[in-house]
Amino acid sequence: MNVEVMRNVFARNDALAADTRALLTQYGIVSVNLIGGAGAGKTTLLEATLPKLAGRKRTAVLEGDIATTHDAERIAALGVPAMQLLTDGGCHLGAALVYNSIQKLPLAELDLVFIENVGNLVCPANFDLGEQRTVAVLSTAEGDDKPAKYPLLFKRANAVVLTKLDLLPHVSFDVEQCIRYIRQLNEAAPIFALSAKTGDSLDDWVTWLLSA
Numbered sequence: 001m002n003v004e005v006m007r008n009v010f011a012r013n014d015a016l017a018a019d020t021r022a023l024l025t026q027y028g029i030v031s032v033n034l035i036g037g038a039g040a041g042k043t044t045l046l047e048a049t050l051p052k053l054a055g056r057k058r059t060a061v062l063e064g065d066i067a068t069t070h071d072a073e074r075i076a077a078l079g080v081p082a083m084q085l086l087t088d089g090g091c092h093l094g095a096a097l098v099y100n101s102i103q104k105l106p107l108a109e110l111d112l113v114f115i116e117n118v119g120n121l122v123c124p125a126n127f128d129l130g131e132q133r134t135v136a137v138l139s140t141a142e143g144d145d146k147p148a149k150y151p152l153l154f155k156r157a158n159a160v161v162l163t164k165l166d167l168l169p170h171v172s173f174d175v176e177q178c179i180r181y182i183r184q185l186n187e188a189a190p191i192f193a194l195s196a197k198t199g200d201s202l203d204d205w206v207t208w209l210l211s212a
């Protein structure tokens with residue numbers, strides 16, 4: 001019985017994700033679903049990235065959180081359209097909330113829509129939101145073994161961002177080991193090691209977004 005219920009949940013989610021994907025394709029929009037643990041640095045990554053896309057891509061951000069409008073306020077402060085999606089306790093965004101929200105955006109005026117998922121390395125990886133690109137965000141503060149321990153996200157990711165590289169002198173994080181774990185799961189995804197705080201090594205990531 002439980003198995004049947006979960007099947008229904010996923011089927012309904014996938015149908016709505018397909019609707020979102022079709023809608024975005026119709027408008028020529030690429031959407032990027034950022035998934036990573038709480039505090040990994042997803043919003044800071046957006047804060048560093050969005051100004052570099054200005055004038056080249058018309059962007060908007062859907063901010064997924066359990067509570068508060070903090071992250072949407074941080075994005076809006078950059079002058080980028082932002083909408084806060086609250087799950088009221090849910091540990092991931094679902095396709096229904098994204099589908100309903102995305103229709104409120106001025107789609108004809110956009111090229112790239114970022115969706116920052118609820119901070120969580122586990123649950124969001126199970127749910128397609130209709131995005132064209134899924135990006136795993138992992139910080140050096142979380143430990144280099146996380147891809148091995150939480151494989152689904154890293155298997156599914158079209159790109160991986162290793163962020164907070166400026167903290168390397170202060171944490172035990174072996175970048176090469178982390179990359180080996182990622183490669184055991186995913187041979188193709190580009191891996192961008194950077195610091196959103198200092199802005200170091202952001203260029204390859206931005207170039208990848210521009211070509212998405």
Ligand SMILES: Nc1nc2c(ncn2[C@@H]2O[C@H](COP(=O)(O)OP(=O)(O)OP(=O)(O)O)[C@@H](O)[C@H]2O)c(=O)[nH]1
Binds near residue numbers: 037042120164196197
């Ligand atoms: N040193 C350093 N700190 C960073 C970097 N990126 C983010 N931080 C810090 O990490 C903390 C969390 O950053 P956020 O960007 O809010 O993380 P998040 O993943 O959006 O968090 P949630 O939305 O709550 O899941 C903040 O104190 C940031 O200043 C970085 O590249 N280097």
Ligand SMILES: [Mg+2]
Binds near residue numbers: 042071116
């Ligand atoms: Mg955030």
